[in-house]
Amino acid sequence: MSNLDPVNEQSAQNPHHCPATRKDGQPCRAPAGADGWCVGHRPGAADARSRGGRGKSRAARAGKLLPSRLRPVAEMLELALVEVKDGRLKPSQAQAMASLAGALVRVVTSGEMEERLRDLESKE
Numbered sequence: 264m265s266n267l268d269p270v271n272e273q274s275a276q277n278p279h280h281c282p283a284t285r286k287d288g289q290p291c292r293a294p295a296g297a298d299g300w301c302v303g304h305r306p307g308a309a310d311a312r313s314r315g316g317r318g319k320s321r322a323a324r325a326g327k328l329l330p331s332r333l334r335p336v337a338e339m340l341e342l343a344l345v346e347v348k349d350g351r352l353k354p355s356q357a358q359a360m361a362s363l364a365g366a367l368v369r370v371v372t373s374g375e376m377e378e379r380l381r382d383l384e385s386k387e
């Protein structure tokens with residue numbers, strides 16, 4: 264008998280798991296559909312995959328689109344999400360963070376939009 268854990272061996276080769284790599288470098292592991300991909304990595308949703316094999320998740324793309332001032336906020340909210348789930352942060356605190364972040368997003372994005380519009384208009 265091999266000394267490989269048969270369960271691990273099986274899950275590593277399980278064709279029913281999505282073969283894509285997530286943005287954090289971990290294998291996706293999401294259950295795959297009939298085409299062999301999970302919902303998030305399905306071809307069409309995964310045009311980035313052809314550009315180098317490491318599909319960029321929607322979250323990573325959204326992160327790039329975010330104004331740089333909002334990126335740390337998004338990261339903080341992501342962390343808060345985990346902390347609430349693990350019971351390390353009170354849901355009420357997370358709620359307050361979410362409302363503040365929402366307000367900040369509105370202020371920053373309207374400012375950025377103005378700036379972009381002005382840029383566009385000045386190029387014409």
Ligand SMILES: [Zn+2]
Nearest residue numbers: 281291301304
């Ligand atoms: Zn996947």
